[in-house]
Amino acid sequence: MTYLKNSKERFYLFLLLFFSVFPALAKSGSDTTAWLQSTGVIGTILLVVVSLVVTLIIGLIKFNDFFKKLKRNKKQKDYEELHEEIIGLEEGEIDALLEKRKKALTYKLEGDELGGKEKALDEKGIITHVSHDPKPRFFDKKQKSKILLETAPELKKLILYYLGASAFWLLLGTGVGEFLGLKFVWPSLDHVSWLSFGRLRPVHTNTVFWGFASLSMLGLAHFVIARTSNARLHNYKLSWISWGLINACVVLGNLFLMGGINNGGGEYREYIWPVMLLFIVALVLILYNFYKTVANRNIKEIYISNWYILAALIWTGVLATVGYLPFYQNGLGETVAAGYYMHQGVGMWFMTFTLGLIYYYLPATLNKPIYSYALGVLALWTQMLFYTLIGTHHFIFSPLPWWLQTVAIVFSIGMVIPVTAGTTNFLMTMRGRWDHISKSYVLPFFLVGIIFYFVGSMQGSLQATRFTNYVWHFTDFNVAHSHLTMYGIICFILWACTYTIVPKITGREPKTYLVGGHFWLALLGLFAYTFPLMWGGTLKGLSWLQGEPFMESVTLMKPYWIWRAVGGSLMLVSHFIFAYNLYYMFKNHKERTKQAAITSKENSEIIKK
Amino acid sequence: MFDFNTNHKALVWTMFLVFLGLTIWIAVIPAFQIQNEYGPLPEQKDLTQEERRGLEVYIAEGCVACHTQQVRNIEMDKMFGKRPVMPQDYYYSKKRQDVWRQSPSLLGSERTGPDLSNVGARQASEAWHLLHLYEPRAVVEESVMPSYRWLFEEIDSNYVSESDLVVSGIPEEFIKDKSKKVIAKNDAKALVAYLISLKFTDLPEDMEAPEFIPLKEKDKELAGGSSESSSSGVDGKRLYESTCAVCHQSNGKGVSGAFPPLAGSGIVKDPNPTNHIKSVLFGKDDNPQYGPMQAFADELTDEEIAAIINHERTSWGNDAETITPEEVKEIREEGK
Numbered sequence: 007m008t009y010l011k012n013s014k015e016r017f018y019l020f021l022l023l024f025f026s027v028f029p030a031l032a033k034s035g036s037d038t039t040a041w042l043q044s045t046g047v048i049g050t051i052l053l054v055v056v057s058l059v060v061t062l063i064i065g066l067i068k069f070n071d072f073f074k075k076l077k078r079n080k081k082q083k084d085y086e087e088l089h090e091e092i093i094g095l096e097e098g099e100i101d102a103l104l105e106k107r108k109k110a111l112t113y114k115l116e117g118d119e120l121g122g123k124e125k126a127l128d129e130k131g132i133i134t135h136v137s138h139d140p141k142p143r144f145f146d147k148k149q150k151s152k153i154l155l156e157t158a159p160e161l162k163k164l165i166l167y168y169l170g171a172s173a174f175w176l177l178l179g180t181g182v183g184e185f186l187g188l189k190f191v192w193p194s195l196d197h198v199s200w201l202s203f204g205r206l207r208p209v210h211t212n213t214v215f216w217g218f219a220s221l222s223m224l225g226l227a228h229f230v231i232a233r234t235s236n237a238r239l240h241n242y243k244l245s246w247i248s249w250g251l252i253n254a255c256v257v258l259g260n261l262f263l264m265g266g267i268n269n270g271g272g273e274y275r276e277y278i279w280p281v282m283l284l285f286i287v288a289l290v291l292i293l294y295n296f297y298k299t300v301a302n303r304n305i306k307e308i309y310i311s312n313w314y315i316l317a318a319l320i321w322t323g324v325l326a327t328v329g330y331l332p333f334y335q336n337g338l339g340e341t342v343a344a345g346y347y348m349h350q351g352v353g354m355w356f357m358t359f360t361l362g363l364i365y366y367y368l369p370a371t372l373n374k375p376i377y378s379y380a381l382g383v384l385a386l387w388t389q390m391l392f393y394t395l396i397g398t399h400h401f402i403f404s405p406l407p408w409w410l411q412t413v414a415i416v417f418s419i420g421m422v423i424p425v426t427a428g429t430t431n432f433l434m435t436m437r438g439r440w441d442h443i444s445k446s447y448v449l450p451f452f453l454v455g456i457i458f459y460f461v462g463s464m465q466g467s468l469q470a471t472r473f474t475n476y477v478w479h480f481t482d483f484n485v486a487h488s489h490l491t492m493y494g495i496i497c498f499i500l501w502a503c504t505y506t507i508v509p510k511i512t513g514r515e516p517k518t519y520l521v522g523g524h525f526w527l528a529l530l531g532l533f534a535y536t537f538p539l540m541w542g543g544t545l546k547g548l549s550w551l552q553g554e555p556f557m558e559s560v561t562l563m564k565p566y567w568i569w570r571a572v573g574g575s576l577m578l579v580s581h582f583i584f585a586y587n588l589y590y591m592f593k594n595h596k597e598r599t600k601q602a603a604i605t606s607k608e609n610s611e612i613i614k615k
Numbered sequence: 616m617f618d619f620n621t622n623h624k625a626l627v628w629t630m631f632l633v634f635l636g637l638t639i640w641i642a643v644i645p646a647f648q649i650q651n652e653y654g655p656l657p658e659q660k661d662l663t664q665e666e667r668r669g670l671e672v673y674i675a676e677g678c679v680a681c682h683t684q685q686v687r688n689i690e691m692d693k694m695f696g697k698r699p700v701m702p703q704d705y706y707y708s709k710k711r712q713d714v715w716r717q718s719p720s721l722l723g724s725e726r727t728g729p730d731l732s733n734v735g736a737r738q739a740s741e742a743w744h745l746l747h748l749y750e751p752r753a754v755v756e757e758s759v760m761p762s763y764r765w766l767f768e769e770i771d772s773n774y775v776s777e778s779d780l781v782v783s784g785i786p787e788e789f790i791k792d793k794s795k796k797v798i799a800k801n802d803a804k805a806l807v808a809y810l811i812s813l814k815f816t817d818l819p820e821d822m823e824a825p826e827f828i829p830l831k832e833k834d835k836e837l838a839g840g841s842s843e844s845s846s847s848g849v850d851g852k853r854l855y856e857s858t859c860a861v862c863h864q865s866n867g868k869g870v871s872g873a874f875p876p877l878a879g880s881g882i883v884k885d886p887n888p889t890n891h892i893k894s895v896l897f898g899k900d901d902n903p904q905y906g907p908m909q910a911f912a913d914e915l916t917d918e919e920i921a922a923i924i925n926h927e928r929t930s931w932g933n934d935a936e937t938i939t940p941e942e943v944k945e946i947r948e949e950g951k
Contacts, residue, residue, distance in 0.1 A: 204677025339650030480726035
């Protein structure tokens, strides 16, 4: 990352922190001052953030040193080997060697080694940008990718339809989210039952989950599965049916929710079972389709991405079924299932799937292999073992059995292992290519996603412990956490993958300043959204701890809710830019690819001649 | 055979079976156990038909998005109930609704509004609930709760029949057509019936309630709270805010047409505090201008009632003599 960008980012971060803290300072009654003077939870948060950054930097430096040492060892070995070789040489051989060396030492440059007498011509059209007036630039010129990956037209169409539908649900889902955010500021915005807060809230979450993120992941995965299996997709029709089923599920589910028909209010289980069944069937069809494609692969090994993608599909099939089966869901049985389902919905579906996508798209963008295959495998199995057991950490201090709560807390801390393994793997893959970040419009999305993967997940682990539960449970802190992760990780990674692949299959790149606009608005929006809510949520929890009248905790949140609405607006604007970028890349892609096919054919004919 | 790198069958089956095993261990078995282990408490009552209808409205409108029904076993949750919830408390309410809809997720994960496990004891007034549902800001000025206008209808005041439940005390700013009256639809009545039914069941004598875990001293310091202002201390103003202000308002002015003012009130200013203490202890319903007041004898201790009454007698321009907890105790023992 260039210095400028870095400092810019830091500046905004500071600005946001300052403004989110400001209202609290301005009305600092005795409570706030007491709590500011104490070593305080915010101190803990700051420490955590600081230590995370520092650990990361230190970790990288250490790794660097370690590898340098490894290299040095190797050099030493080579040197010793050479020594031994020389001792074993015959006399004639030594003479020839010395002669060669003498020649090398007396060599002089003629002056035309790098140039030639011929005229410079760019016959293959490699040079795209010529400037006669080199000025220092504020933003680096982004590299254009001229590669057009040959993709089966059927697959291409499929991917574009998945991504297109997903962008539609993104706009709708986050539009609804923004509307809900405004209702915190103006509770009497409207009096229409279908648009009331309680009914629309699940519309927001379910639309971005099952509509936006799921369709986007599946679309991107179709490319990965076919490409890394070096084979055609087993069956296009199955994927089209799934596309229809998922969209139908979201349309119907939302209409039911707005009409006041929901499954019982459990988070992400709000769609009634006949509607959710559509989604589960779609999952099974896609799983079968992907599995068959992988089984018929024209390559010996199953690429790690496919491990993750198949795992996510299998696990989600199981967990959705278990979440909806009725036999054990009366009384608090439902609550056990709720903890299991709501947490795994995030961890086994979105997180696992997205990690699988990173394992393909990040190396593909960097044009280098993933740093460690083994770490990826370790992360997958630990993800399965640990993540599955921690659902009950949403119900700490509830009447659920104490042992369930303890298991959840212990394995929440255990999540440090897969998260660290994953983060290390991705950052080590990016290592040595940091300079690419300012030159690429894709890598910043990846970097943000990966950093949030670490920070958001670690924060989630810390949130599962005792004292943090006292302060943060039931507050807006949870809302901030879920956006830090679902938005900071999942959305950013999905956008990174989308910007990586779409230009390569449609042959048209988005305008880089618009991608930049999307990136910065989304990132600033996320900060403006989450930081005030984390701060306000903490104050809210402290107010409860101090036994103040409940309304205090509502009134104190008001400035932070305004910040949330501001952040949400920025995010929403960025999504419109994203949708435009997607449209821009899609437009006329058929003609362009036809054109490209003709030129490449002509080129190959020329070469043959 | 188990070379996952090349054997897709082994890979997929391992993922499936191990995950299924973990799922059964961590979710399915505990869910079965907890479902089958707990029946209702001895004195627990099933929901009436109307209350169950109210619960359905509660779920349909998404109330669980902002309201928990989960008094946790930690000290800070004491403000919402005298004991932590137990699995038995949910026996009747958390049942599968019908073939399409599962048992309602009542515990909740967000407390944007207060916990409702015991709201029926805290706020037993039907008039208040109706007004609050129609326009929350008519009774709680700072509330951010949506108003549920579609559970009510406006009809011409000439057509109001005796069986209609009229919402009284709606401030003028919230009514468009002054010639009309707002009456509650059946859904609103059911929802209010359900809310008022939310009360902790008393435990039989041989059964011990789970205890609240007190906050560690170290954590208390972290939270910045000093011990004298904690919930265990008796602070009349604070208690008034959390118990009485929803009706009589923080400024003591009440809500015209629904809840009487305490500022300048004859009962409050009366040098003889008997009537004042009695209304708080046993409730009051003798003024047709206002809704009935609920009894607080079971909700508040003598110390707490004395503190609240003293706050009322010395605030908003009131200047009556203060009372002692002993006086409350006497009247409590005397009974109505």
